[in-house]
Structures are given as structure tokens and as C-alpha cells.
């Protein structure tokens with residue numbers, strides 16, 4: 001495969017570099033982001049930064065233009081990543097939405113789900129989290145024990161997640177839950193978009209040795225999830 005940059009790719013890199021040189025809120029390539037005592041302040045600052053980067057067209061470049069992307073190639077994505085690293089820009093605060101949940105919705109969501117959740121992701125207007133890991137389900141995700149049981153109009157979630165990055169700031173989370181307890185353990189699991197502000201969601205930040213709380217435990221105690229929040233096929237998340 002010939003990875004020699006095309007003229008268009010070189011121009012794109014130059015455009016990205018010029019924008020970063022002009023817009024980074026600290027010295028390009030040498031400076032560091034400001035240090036915050038309070039994680040909420042840091043998240044607010046980084047949301048503002050991601051918003052500016054997205055408005056300039058440098059977040060989610062491979063996403064369809066109707067959702068804020070550029071319909072660009074994976075090579076354009078890596079050009080942006082190289083330029084962000086060269087500039088010493090911080091990681092995207094909304095990276096779980098941009099890199100994990102958004103692409104999952106693009107691949108498996110219905111048109112209505114894409115229209116509902118994708119527009120706010122690139123600008124960090126809404127933050128998302130990933131609700132996969134549990135106390136007894138890490139690498140072995142087939143051990144997921146959080147249950148979703150059918151109720152009128154949807155599902156009721158009960159269980160516990162752990163290591164959920166930035167759950168305390170998230171508006172929505174993509175959650176794996178067991179919907180068919182009688183199936184073999186690597187089957188019978190479904191994916192749901194969960195409203196992190198819904199009744200029954202209890203988010204408990206985990207305090208790290210650094211005194212920061214990037215991760216959380218998340219408890220679901222009878223959380224209602226509507227049918228249209230199921231992402232992809234039932235029992236096949």
C-alpha cells in the first residue's frame with residue numbers, strides 16, 4: 001500500500017496545523033494545558049476546547065457531514081491525530097462519544113437513533129460514557145450480569161458497572177445488559193442507550209491515588225429504558 005501523502009492530504013495537514021498554531025490556548029508544541037484543581041472545571045474547559053476544534057472541522061473527520069464530520073478517510077483521521085500530538089493538544093474530553101459510542105451508533109443505530117444522539121457528540125454538547133465493565137466482567141465481557149427485564153414499553157435495568165470514565169459528566173451511556181438469562185453466557189446480551197439522569201441511576205466517583213475521580217461505579221436500580229433505546233438486535237449486543 002502506498003501511503004505517500006497526496007497533495008490534498010498535505011494541504012489538509014497544513015490547514016490543521018495552521019488552525020492549531022492560531023487557536024491553541026497555550027504555546028503551540030511546547031505549552032501544557034492549564035492544571036485544574038477541580039475535575040468539573042477541567043471538563044468544562046475541555047468541552048469548550050473540543051467545541052472550537054469541532055467547529056473548525058477537526059473532530060470526527062471520518063463521520064458523515066450530516067453529523068458534523070467531513071466524510072473523510074481514515075488517513076485524514078490520522079493526520080489530525082498527528083497534528084494534535086505535535087501541538088501537544090489534550091485528549092478530547094468527549095472521546096468516548098467520538099471514538100466509541102458514536103461509531104457504534106453509526107454502524108448499528110437506526111436513522112432515528114442517529115438523529116437523536118449523534119449531533120451533540122462531536123462538539124461535546126453532550127458527553128457519553130461506556131457502561132461495559134462490571135466487578136466480575138472485565139476482559140471477559142460475556143460475564144456481564146447487569147439485567148434488563150422486559151416491562152411495558154421497554155426494559156428495566158438492574159445491576160452495577162465499574163470503571164465508567166466520566167460517568168459523572170455524561171448525559172447518555174451505552175450499556176451492555178443481559179436480556180436472555182437462559183442463553184449461553186456469550187449470547188443473550190443487548191446494548192442500550194441509557195439516560196444517565198434517569199431515576200434509579202446512581203453514580204459514585206472512585207477516588208484515585210492522585211485524588212482525582214476519572215472513573216465511577218454506576219448502579220442501576222430499576223432504571224426504565226424505552227424500546228427505542230435498544231441499539232442493534234435484541235440478545236445480540
Ligand SMILES: Cc1cc2nc3c(=O)[nH]c(=O)nc-3n(C[C@H](O)[C@H](O)[C@H](O)COP(=O)(O)OP(=O)(O)OC[C@H]3O[C@@H](n4cnc5c(N)ncnc54)[C@H](O)[C@@H]3O)c2cc1C
Pocket residue numbers: 096129130131132133134137138139140162163164165166
Ligand atoms: C483508563 C481506563 C479507562 C476505562 N474506562 C472504562 C469505561 O469508560 N467503561 C468501561 O466499561 N470500562 C472501562 N475501563 C475498564 C476496562 O475496560 C477494564 O479494565 C478491562 O475490561 C479489563 O477488565 P479488568 O480490569 O476487570 O481486568 P481483568 O479482566 O480481570 O484482567 C486482569 C488481567 O488478566 C488478564 N486476563 C483476563 N482474562 C484472561 C484470559 N482468559 N487469559 C489470559 N489472561 C487474561 C488480562 O489481560 C489482564 O492482564 C477502563 C479501564 C482503563 C484502564
